Amino acid sequence: MLHGRLLVVAVIATASVTACQPAMTFVSASLPEETVASVALIDTPRVDAPIDRPIVIQADNGRLVEVQVTEAPDRPISGELSPDGRTWTSTEPYLDFDARYRVSATAVxxxxxxxxxxxxxxxxNPDGYLKASFIDEYGTSWGVGMPIKVRFDEPVKNRAAVEEAMHVHTSTPIEGAWYWVSSSEAWYRxxxxxxxxxxxxxxxDLKAVEAAPGVYGKDRITQTYRTTDSFVMKADAQTLEMKVFRDGKKVRTIPVTMGKDGYDTLSGTKLIMTKEVERVMDNATSGVSEDSPEHxxxxxRYAMRLTWHGEFIHASPWAAGSWGVTRSSHGCTSMSDENAAWLFENAHIGDPVEITGTPLKQNPGNGITVWNIPWDQWAAKSAIGPRLTTPAPLSPIS
Structure with missing residues (x-):
């Protein structure tokens, strides 16, 4: 609405002149009767406005002298006026979904x-909401091979927008990427x-992220994990030795036996998933007849699971003659009681075990097998590609 008044200036003057001097005459002039100021919303739709965009009010050819923005029925919205008095911007990080805001402003x-x-x-007004949750079946402290897993309660169609809201923080930059296992689950390593x-x-932070047409995130979740000492085991079926590295330095070499012909240990990288001081192993549970000579x-003792199909690291005192000499197991990597006890004491859930020297390759999903996917293939399953981690914010994430 424009307000103003008519201001008319009319001056007529005459003066004595000589023949060489023309007469001077002032004619009337009028100024605009309406204000030249205007005030408007900037980049803010009146319907279906996004909740993550501030309300911006701007005056042209004038200054803002009064601004009131309220969420129905009467909650005031805070904002800041620019130094030149021309622009007011709301300062709340988010508006509310399906809410009405009354905007009143005056410029002069x-x-x-x-x-x-x-x-x-x-x-x-969303058709539905997306929620995320962490899959923490192995807790929040684990070995250096463990991936981070996130599950969504609705299928994600706009994976890039969701990934942009999934931040990983470490004290020093680390290159990593999300990998979409399905439309409702993503892993990070x-x-x-x-x-x-x-x-x-x-x-x-999924709030305001449109994950699929009409489906928005509205919550923020955080989780902090901590890795243990770097503890990596490398077992070679050709030399029948397991070399153990702590923080990059070799600390032990262990004679082992591994899967014999027909029961080859799978080559590849797997992670320790469980630790049991004692375990009864019975291959009848995998379909071997109790009448079979292989039953x-x-x-x-000191059993640490590597695959869902039954590969473990464990002690095998009955196979003392095979350690470092021949492959005699049904697929497990086994050793002396002393070495198995030491390994059990020092290893963690999530520690990598790298197996080489066998003809069979590790099959995907048979355990935690993320490290058998080449990096370029892993990164290709990300919607935005690999990125460097960043330091966590100085103020606590709320």
Whole structure:
């Protein structure tokens, strides 16, 4: 609305002149009767307004002298006026979904004439909401090979927008990428193993993110993980030795036996998934007849699971003649009681075990097998590609 008044200036003057001097005459002139100021919303739709965009009010040819923005029925919205008095911007990080906001503003021009704005904004009303949760079946402290897993309660169609809201923080930059296992689950790992004794904070802020047409995130979740010492085991079926590295330095070489012909240990990288001081192993559970000469039922000590199909690291005192000499197991990597006890004491859930020298390759999903996917293939399953982690914010994430 424009306000003003008519101001007319009319001056007529005459003066004595000589023949050489023309007469001077002033004619009447009028100034605009309406204000030259205007005030308007900037980049803010009145219907289906996004909740993550501020409300911006701007005056042209004048200054804002009054601004009131309220969420129905009467909650005031805070904002800041620019130093030149021309622009007001709301400062709340988010508006509310499906909410009505009344915007009233007055601007004044250089002559004191005013222009006003009185409008209503309605924010987007989602058809549904997306929630994320961490899959922490192995806890929040683990070895340097463990991936981070996130599950969504609705299928994600706009994966890039969701990934942009999934931040991984470490004290030093680490290259990593998300990998979409399905439309409702994403895993994260670095290019190489995590550094030892490192805090990893994952901040997923889905509020206002449109994950699929009409489906928006509205929550923020965070989780902090910590890696243990870097502890990596490398077993070679040709030399029948397991070399153990702590923080990059070899600390032990262990004679082992591994899967014999027909029961080959799978080559590849797997992670320790469980640790049991004692376990009864019975291959009848995998379909081997109890009448078969290959059937066994035996109690083992210091068992650490590597695959869902039954590969473990464990002690095998009955196979003492095979350690470092020949492959005699049904697929497990086994050793002396002393070495198995030491390994059990020092290894962690999530520690990598790299197996080489066998003809069979590790099959995907048979355990935690993320490290058998080449990095370029892993990164290709990300919607935005690999990125470097960043330090966590100085203020606590809320």
């Amino acid at each position: 021009d250089s002559r004191g004439l005013t222009a006003t704005l009185d409008q209503e904004i309605r924010t987007v 670095p290019r190489d193993y995590w550094p030892g004794n490192t805090d990893i904070t994952v901040d997923i 066994y039922r035996v109690k083992v």
